[in-house]
Structure formats: structure tokens, C-alpha cells
Amino acid sequence: MNHKLLFVLSQVVLLGVLFSCTSTTPTRPSDMPDRQYLEMEAELVFDEALKNYRENRLQLAIENFEDLIRSYPNSRKRAESYYLMGDAQYRLRQYPQAIHTLNTLITTYPQNEFSTKALLLIAQTYFSGEDYLQAAAFSIRFLDRVQDNPLAQEAHQLLEELVYSYLTVGELDQLAETYQQATVRDKLLYVLARRYSQKNEFSKARRVLIDLLQHYPDSAYYVAARTLYEQIRISGGYDLSEIRRTEQDSSYHRPVLPAKALSIGLICPLTGRYAVYGQAVQAGIKLAIKKFESREGIQINLVTRDSQADPIVALQAVNQLIEAEEVVAILGPVMSDPTVVVAGVAQGHHIPLITPTATDRDISSIGSYIFRLNATTATQGVEMADYAVNELGYRKFGLLYSTNPGAIQLARSFENRVLQYGGFIVSDQQFVEGTTDFREQMEALKAAEPEAIYIPATPAEAVLIAPQLAYHHIDAQILGSEGWGDESVIRLGERYVNHAIFTAQFYSSTDSPVGTQFQSTFQYEYGYKPDRTAALGYDAVNLILSCVAQGNTTPTAIQQCLARTRDYEGASGKITFLESGDAKRDVVLLTIIDGNFVEVHD
Template sequence: MSGVERVIRHITRPLAATVLLLVGCASLRPPAPGGEERNQIETAAEARFDRGVDYYDASQYERAVVEFGIILEEYEISERADDAAYMLSLSYFALERYDGAIAYATRIGRDFPSSPFFDDALLILAQSYVEEERYVPAATAYMDLIERSTDEVLLEQGRDALQRLIETRLARSELRELVNRPAPADVRGSLLFNLGSKELSAGHRERGRAYLERYLQHYPDGEYASRAEALIGADRPPALVQPRRVGVLAPLTGRYSDYGKAVREGVELATEEFNQVNRAALSLIIGDTHGDPVDALRTAQQLIDDEGVIALIGPVLSSSTIAVAGLANARGVPLISPTATEQRISTIGQYIFQLNPSSTDQGRAIGAFATEEMGLQKLAILHPSDTYGYGVASSFREGVRRGGGTIVAEESYDLGTTDFSENILNIRGAEPEAVFIPGFPDEIILIAPQLRYYDVEAQLLGSDGWNSERVVLMGEQYVEGAVFVVPQSNEGPSIATSGFAERYRRRYGSAANATAALGYDAMAVLAECLAYGPTDREGLRVRLEEFGARAGASGIVTLRARIRDPGYRFFMIREGNIVEVERGEEVMPVGREED
């Protein structure tokens, strides 16, 4: 299937390609009966449809709704009827009127079961239910799509979106509702494992073990087998707690080691400063997660059971944090996540606390800045195909849409990818003015030169993964002019003015970044709570629960998700340096000449 034929599969792709596919699909329907009246109907429907597509392509969705609606009201027997229903679902989705999108996506399944857009309508239906936070019908629609579709692009989108729902959105009661429904084997396995993990986290030991054992019985070599065995093995009486011992989980080797090192150094600096003024010194037990959720889970179990740590800091990545949080909550071990960006991690259980603002906010912030401040209108996204990547891409789309811009292409890549040529060529064909790359440093320094090689002359945009000296040094001229966002409370001090930056430089001989500051703040909060004298995990949890807010190295620090409302600072790579973009400063996008 060519790129033009596939482009309809994503609701944010250019409508010119949509039109080509819709026109081409007319030949898939049975021939219409002859007769002058029928020809008049088809001619009128075709004219309405063309006007509707023109309106949609111009982002005039209300007018598009009128044209497509007339086709269904007055020309329902025309060959354009199911196309119009599909375009209505897209138009209502673009208008954020999800009830309308649901109604017309459902109508395709009911009134046009042989439509070539049946599967696409299921995807729109599921996405609309997600936007309305109706997660069970959303999951059902994704499951129906996975069960019936043979389109690899749709299947990948459906599986990834359903997995994110299962891991981060669906409550235990909703998972129990879904787990006994007919489902593909891999989906059923994910439902069983995640339900078992969440039941353990909620303190329902027997029920949680039962679901995990059921998973292992049916899928002994499945994707979650190692984690299920670890959770079952962890469900045992707690080890003797060492009240002055803290466990730190971070990827110290592998592709994310820059982040792990920064968190570790921030934690160590905070610990050293605490121990200088407190008689009861704290000690750290540091475990390497390798950036892998299974390794993170096993290392966390070792720190809890063998080392008896009173609390955990980390892991660094959202995927690893989600895995460890279930175990920590089930065992009653307080965990502070300094850097994970999945916004609902702190809802996993009462022992789980989160410091970093979510990636959702970062994407929305840079999307709005690009459209409203930089005047960019046609934007593309190239993101990793993991929970973080899809989350920040989704919020970027929202920020762009609210700023009046359009996403003309979206591509994802697997972790470990080194050749991005296929993604880049697809993006180049859409002729974007800017490309948003919410990647990690090692990914950015590979992607940027390949964009230049394939003649993509577009403004580069990024999230806080770009806030790294490694990006500037290794990216060289290929990252020059890039603009990226970094979370920073408007009310708190910056890293540069908090005093932390100078102390960090004296200790480690290098500049501090936001990741190190978050590690420092996580440990400073934990040390402050331990200074009050709790000697067990429950007492520490209570202290953490009561912690309010204070100025820290990264800004205003709080463990209460509803209190932390970070502002954002925008930076640009200019002449080999990272410089802050001041409020109101005009930023000339790459490729534009000054007037």
C-alpha cells in the first residue's frame, strides 16, 4: 500500500490524500443503477462532496459538516453516502464535538457495513470515546478493530492505543468488565496481567495473584511472564526495613544513561548536603534499570526485599516507573518518581508520588508556541512509539490545533532505530514548515542530520529531551536553530538562580540540567520528610502525603498533582549554545527570510 493510500488512516493527515483514496474507493462499490434521475443524484452528491472536502481542507469544519450532512439527508442512496458519513465523523472530531464523531462513526457500521472505511471508522469511534473519557467503549472499539482489520497501519495504531488505555486509563472495575470478553490472545494477556498488577497494588492479594497465575497458565512464554512471576514472588512478608536507607532506580547503562546519571548525581548531591547537617545520615542503594521495565521491576524487588530500603526514588522512564509502581504500592513502599511524564502514575496507589509535570503539558505548550508565537501553520511529528511518545504527540496535536495550525504528517519509530529514512521521506512529502521531535539525545543526534540529508528544510521543535549538552555537541550544525520547551514553574527559581547550579558544577564539574534538578528535588523532599523521624514506610507515606510545596532546584516542588501547575520556558540552540527565548522575543523560524 502506497503512502498516498495509507494517509487516510490517520485523522490528522492531509485531506488531499484522503480525497484520492475516497475517489478511488468508488470503484469498490457495486455499480449504481442507470437512469437520468440517478445520474442527477450522483452529480449533485459529488458536487456537495467536493465542496465539503474543500472546506475540510481549509479547516472550515462547520461548513464541511453542512455539505456532508446534506449528502446523507438528500442523497443517501448515492455512492458518496458512506464517504460523507466518514467525513462527518472526521469533521466533528476536528471540531472536538465527539458526540457527533461517535454518531457518524457508529452509523457507518450500522448503515454501511460493506464500506471500505468501516475499520477507519472504528478507529475514529475509539479515539472519540477516549476524548470523552469513556474508556470501556473505547477499549471495545479498539478490540473490534484489532479482531477484524487486516490493515497493518490500523492494527498498529489500534494495538498501541489500546495498550495505553489498559496500562494508564482503565480502572480495575473496567478491566474486570473487559477481561472475560472475547479478545485476541495478546490483548487478553495484557488485560490479565495489568488487572492482576493493579489488584495487588490495591491490596487485593488473592485476587491479584489469581489473575497473574491465570496469565501464566495461558501465556507461560508471554510478553509479561517475567513481570508476572516477579510480582507473584514479591507478594510475601516484607523484609526488615532500614529507616535510613533509600533505594535509587535509574538507567545507568544503555541509551538512556545520560538521564540516569543526571538523576543519580542530583540525588547524591541532595543526600550529601542533608548528611552534612544531620546526625542520622542517609545512605543510598543505587540500582541500574538499563532502561528496561523488567530489569527495573527485578531491581526494585531486590532493593525492597534484600536491602530493606524505606523508600524508592525513580525509575527515570515512564514505562519502567509504571512497572515498578505496582510492586511498590503492593508492598507498601513509598516511591517518588522525579522524571516520569505519564500524568496518571501517581494515581496507581497511595504510596506513589510524582514530581515531574506530565509530557502532555510539554507537547501542548510547544505546539501553541510554534503556532501562536512563531507563526508556523504546517507541522509534522516524528516520535518514539512508546507511552511517552504517543502521549506527547497527542498533546502537541492539541496545542497546534488550538493555535490554528495543521498536522500534515505524523510518523513513529521503534526504540533502537538508527535509520529514519522511511519516516523522513514520508514527512518530506507533506512539506511541513516544522518537525516536532520529542526524542532522547541519542535519537535526536541521529535524526537531525538525516533530515538535512533528505532535504527537509524545516524548523526543528522539541521537548525537554533537547535540553542536553550532548545534543548541542554531537548534533553540531544540524540542530542549529532548534526550539524546545522545558518545564519550569513561573513562581519558583530557575536552575540558574536557585544556587543548585553552582553547587552542582563545583561537585561534578559540569552544568546542571533539568533532569539533575528533579533528582535533587526528589531526594530533598524525601530527606526533609525523613528528618521528622518516621521509622517505617507507613509513617513516611503519611509525611509525604502531608508535604505541601516549596521552592526547589527545578521550580516549585510539590507531590500533589493538582497543585503543581508548571509554567514553561522555551530555549533555542543558537551558535552552538542553548539560550533562553525571552517572553515576547521574535523567533524567526528556520527557512524564513526576514522582511
């Protein structure tokens, strides 16, 4: 057989193999029943839909799920397809379509597990669409079905946000009347009573409190409701004996709440170069305190000192807070250098301190009263290097960073990880903080021809550097730190920051209900979107306030309570404090695409 014939036959065989590999229709054995074969086809369609869903091709995933639902009415994957299609529509902000899809799921498969989950997703969809009454109604329906489930915590937090911040008095009354058997009706009644009393409608408040105290003697709100009723009685002449309950029945744990306002200290830069970070932390903290005071009726005195990001000024501030203000806990400072100084003083006086944003790796080693929410610089640098080498396949890197100690630590952690993988740092460029002209560094980087450049920068630095990279025709992939995740980078960096990849711990488009609620409340309160710094400040004070609500009102009691924190659902993600005092945090990778932050999937 000649070589030409052999070549032709080989190409025919190869085409046949390729055709068989790319076919999406399963081969059907002659003895396979119709139902089994149809299920195999449905599985293939579902797998394709799920792949598109996971890779964030949501509109294509919706079309796949619709195809499965329409073409395979008996498939086992149909209920899950309804749910995932509704979730995809929700994530694309197609709220009416999502609600229709999920309601169809509940009607068609009322006992299916995905129908139960759909109730919560519908609640979240109504919340995002600003229909707060319906959001609360579906949250209540979900909680009536689910008690011991991780999703139940999400539902409780969503409902709490709604009843304290969004629902009107009339809507609360309507819910309490409609859901007479609801597991959370005692919460509705208590909040409703407080709202009536704040409006000086004492007779209505009294009616609601009697309902709560008579029908929910084991409620967590019983003691608070009884106290409120007593206050109304004193002011309005009502007799507490109307509540048919004896003191012998009142063997409930009552937290020892403070007789006067508790003072919490905040040290952060409110003036100077880093004021933007301090102001963001302060905004998140004030929002959390406002909500806490409204919900718990406990007054918090936030005593704020401007550190100017200066360790000496911060040292004076912490001594004032401890000695003159008698604070029970301290938040901040924001920058690492002042935090190291302040933490030593707080530890010496046994005052718990949570720094929301500092990243220096030595902070948590100062002592057991010191806690940190932010991931260390080492963690962030390592995560970025892991992705750049293992997923992107780069080996030649440039470094561009300032003389700020945090930036130096990020650069060194990234460099060390790259070298561990056998990669190379072909150009190591540093600049003095405040530099605006990077011509010298750009020329050195261009000459070295790196595949990617790691730039741990502040937002202000990022929007100056990115255009200069383009001006000098440097086409290397931009890799960054969390500073690139600020909204100002998109607004001011324009097309020059497109496709930059960076590490972050808070993603403003997260699907987390707590994160979503925080973003919505923050924007309603201040008129602009929060960044990750505001979210960390919000979480830091909420961790302390949750301890206070449990009756921990001394510095030592708060420290012990914080040390027990496990899987706390915060606006910046789940928080667990390790024995070191560092929070166990997940670092996510984001990129910028057409003016939006988008999560990077491996």
C-alpha cells in the same frame, strides 16, 4: 480639487501622523511645571529600558538605565533603575560592575525597598564570582532586614549552601565574631562547632557551643548543639553542667531521629541504552545525600538497583528493596514503563515512591503513595502546540517520533492540541528506536512541506535527526521535547540545532538562587554541568530528606509529609504536590542560539 493635489495632501497628513507617533518626546502643556515634565521624560526612558530588560536586550537596557540615572537625578524611578541595571549586569556576568551599581544604590537610597533587595543580589553576585565570604556577609545583612518575605527563603538557602559547602573554618569564625547581633548567628555557631569537632579541635568546639547554648536557648539548633556538646564532654572529659540551663527550661520539640541509618532505595538504568539518564539521576541524589549527612548528622543508606530500563528487572529490584533492605522510600525508576510496574508494588506495601523523570499520565493514578516530579507528556505536548499555533502562527505540522511509548504520547498530545486549533498534521512519521538513517522519513516530510516539525526525541536522536533535515533541504522550524535540552545536543548537533525550540522544566541558566547553587555545587563535585535529569534526582531525594529531618522516619509519616509539600524551592524550580501526587510544574520554552540555551519569551 484634482486627484493629484488630494494625493499630495493625504501623504503630507500621513507623514505628520507617523512622525507624531514615532516621537519619544512628550508634548508639554504650557501650564505643566518643570519637575512634572521631567518626570514624564524619565518615565519614557524607564519604560524603554524596562522593555529591553524584559526582552533580554540587557546591554541596551543598561545603557537606558544609565541615561535615566545621569539625566534625571530627581526621578522616582532612579532607585529601581539602579537595581535593574545591577541585575542586568549580574545576568551578563559583569560582576564588578553589578556590585558597584548595587552598592551605589544602597549608599544613595539606604531605606529604599530596592536597597534591601540589592543586598541579596550582591550576595548572589559575590557567590557567582566565587567570593564566598562576601556572599555570606551580604546574605546575613539581608536576613537582618527581611524575615517574612519570599526572598528570605532564597537568602537562607544561599547562606546554608555557603556555610556547609564553601566557607572555611576561619571565615565562619570571622562571620560569627563580626555579626554578633545577626539573626542567623546561631546557625553560624553550630556549623562552626561541628567543623571544629570534625578537625578534633574540641576546645574550640566547646567554646563555640557554650556561646550558642547560653545566648540562643530558643534556637532550632539548641538540641543538636546540646547533643554535640555531650559527645565532646564524653570524649574530652568536659562537664555539661557548665551550660547554665536547667532541664525544666528544655521544653522544646525534639524530632525523633533514627537510631540507625535509614535506607532509601533507588531504581534506575545504569546500563543499557538509557544509562545516561539513570547516571544523571544517581549523581544528583548522591550529591543531595552527601550534603544532608554533613548538615544534619543523620546517616542515609542509599540502596541502588540497576533496572536496565526493563520492567521485569525493575519488578525484581523493588521486591528486593522492600523485603530484604527494608527501605522507607523509593526513588525512580527513571523510564515510564518500569515506573508503572514498580509503583504498583510500592503502593501495595505502602512505601512512598517519587519518580523524578517518568512522564506517563497514568502513573499518579496508581495510589496515594506515588509522587511524580516531571510534567506529564500531555502537558509538554500541549504547551509546545499552544506556542507554535498561537505565537508562531503555524498551521501545517509534521511529526517525527520513535516507537518509545513516551515519544508516542508526546506526539499524540501535540497532534490533538493542533487539531483543536484547526491546524493540520500533513505528515506523521515514526521510526524504530535505534534508527540512524532517517532517509525515508525525511523524503515524506519534505514532500508534505510542513511549516514546523515536532520531534519529541532523546538527545542521541536529536543530534542524528537535525543534520539530516539540513541534508534533505527541509527548512521547517524544529520543535522538540525536553530531550533537546541536553548539553550534548549543542556540542554534537552544532549549527544544525540552531534555533530549535523545545519544552523544558529545568533551565541551566536560571536566575533561581537554588538552581544556581545546585549547578555550582554539582560542577564542583563532578567536574561537569548538571542537566535537568540530575536536578530532578537532586530534588526528589531532598523532598524525602526534608521530611526525615523533621522527624518523619517511617514510610507512612514520609508519605504524609510529602503530600503536604507546598512551594518547595528546588533546583528544578518550585514544587507543590497536587492531590493526585503529580507535582505542579511550570513548563518553559527554550531555543538554541549560537551554542547557548536561551529562554523564549512570548
